[in-house]
Amino acid sequence: MKTEVKIINNVEESVDDIKRAAECIKSGGTVVFPTETVYGLGADALNENAVKKIFIAKGRPQDNPLIIHVASKNVEKYAQDVPKVAEKLMDKFWPGPLTILFNKKPIVPDITSAGLSTIGIRMPEDKLALKLIEFSETAIAAPSANISGRPSPTDIYRCIEDLNEKVDFIIGGNESNVGLESTIIDCTVTPPCVLRPGGITLEMLREVDPEVYIDAAIMKKPSEDIKPKAPGMKYRHYAPKAKVSIVEGSLEKSVEKINEIVQNYIEKGFQVGIMATEETKNLYKQGNIISLGSRNNIEEVAKNLFETLRKFDDSAVDYIISEAFTEDGMGLAIMNRLRKAAGFDIIKA
Ligand code: AMP
Numbered sequence: 397m398k399t400e401v402k403i404i405n406n407v408e409e410s411v412d413d414i415k416r417a418a419e420c421i422k423s424g425g426t427v428v429f430p431t432e433t434v435y436g437l438g439a440d441a442l443n444e445n446a447v448k449k450i451f452i453a454k455g456r457p458q459d460n461p462l463i464i465h466v467a468s469k470n471v472e473k474y475a476q477d478v479p480k481v482a483e484k485l486m487d488k489f490w491p492g493p494l495t496i497l498f499n500k501k502p503i504v505p506d507i508t509s510a511g512l513s514t515i516g517i518r519m520p521e522d523k524l525a526l527k528l529i530e531f532s533e534t535a536i537a538a539p540s541a542n543i544s545g546r547p548s549p550t551d552i553y554r555c556i557e558d559l560n561e562k563v564d565f566i567i568g569g570n571e572s573n574v575g576l577e578s579t580i581i582d583c584t585v586t587p588p589c590v591l592r593p594g595g596i597t598l599e600m601l602r603e604v605d606p607e608v609y610i611d612a613a614i615m616k617k618p619s620e621d622i623k624p625k626a627p628g629m630k631y632r633h634y635a636p637k638a639k640v641s642i643v644e645g646s647l648e649k650s651v652e653k654i655n656e657i658v659q660n661y662i663e664k665g666f667q668v669g670i671m672a673t674e675e676t677k678n679l680y681k682q683g684n685i686i687s688l689g690s691r692n693n694i695e696e697v698a699k700n701l702f703e704t705l706r707k708f709d710d711s712a713v714d715y716i717i718s719e720a721f722t723e724d725g726m727g728l729a730i731m732n733r734l735r736k737a738a739g740f741d742i743i744k745a
């Protein structure tokens with residue numbers, strides 16, 4: 397398949413290109429586009445055949461539902477009912493990195509919701525994404541624009557790396573500002589339940605409804621007893637080629653432990669990557685050290701996480717050892733993605 401790639405530097409000046417991408421969506425094609433969370437691989441959410449192409453291009457399991465992206469807060473076309481709390485959440489956080497689960501209307505085909513009776517809807521903030529949805533005159537179903545299981549792409553070149561010749565169109569240019577996927581909140585239950593932590597933090601959600609709680613399965617290794625409510629959360633995910641481990645404990649002890657582990661691997665002839673921070677990067681003695689940013693700017697750490705995992709893949713390390721982070725605010729989403737990338741391999745310092 398030939399993929400048309402269009403790099404956009406200025407959205408206002410590129411309306412014609414965005415219109416062509418929208419034509420592609422309208423005619424049942426697949427378009428990779430930027431959002432503020434991560435890049436998405438989109439198709440017309442109401443066109444069964446088009447949605448099927450998303451699953452094929454990514455190699456995504458059929459039982460993993462897609463989020464649909466809209467350009468306004470009028471979700472009645474797709475949602476059976478809109479609870480008061482969902483209205484408040486939309487008012488406060490849309491456009492933005494929050495996906496809300498509603499009971500779905502029959503207009504949304506089963507393939508899009510993977511057979512579930514609910515549908516996740518999000519209005520992204522990215523200007524190009526909003527224009528693309530508007531011009532497409534439909535909702536765009538879009539999971540992250542990576543091969544299934546790989547770290548999500550936060551810039552267009554990573555999308556090209558994964559999906560060139562697998563999709564019809566790749567459009568974009570901006571780096572994703574948030575860098576982690578949207579928060580998913582289920583508003584079909586009372587009180588609402590967070591199924592995936594992300595750009596909108598638990599603390600922010602509780603300002604709207606103090607009762608909001610978190611699916612207990614989010615931070616645990618999926619098992620027979622612990623099944624996450626978001627089907628996608630049960631898969632190995634966000635994983636680079638190297639084996640990832642996380643070292644948890646006080647920062648001082650973690651650094652010491654990481655130095656010891658790295659030394660061990662290097663003696664055995666392996667290449668090792670260290671996910672460090674500005675505060676610690678000079679404390680490591682050897683290995684391929686990349687700083688995710690400052691611990692005082694957890695949003696920056698979130699933004700750099702997936703790209704750093706991919707950079708380690710570029711340098712073909714065998715092992716990646718990461719420091720751990722706070723679980724407050726955005727830290728919860730960071731630790732959720734990190735634990736999954738590590739297949740829950742956690743070493744106590
Ligand atoms: P991605 O778009 O690749 O970030 O994946 C979407 C995530 O949202 C996956 O983890 C899905 O399982 C989850 N998701 C989407 N729709 C639903 C739904 N209706 N119910 C529960 N989880 C959902």
Ligand code: MG
Nearest residue numbers: 539540541548
């Ligand atoms: Mg994904």
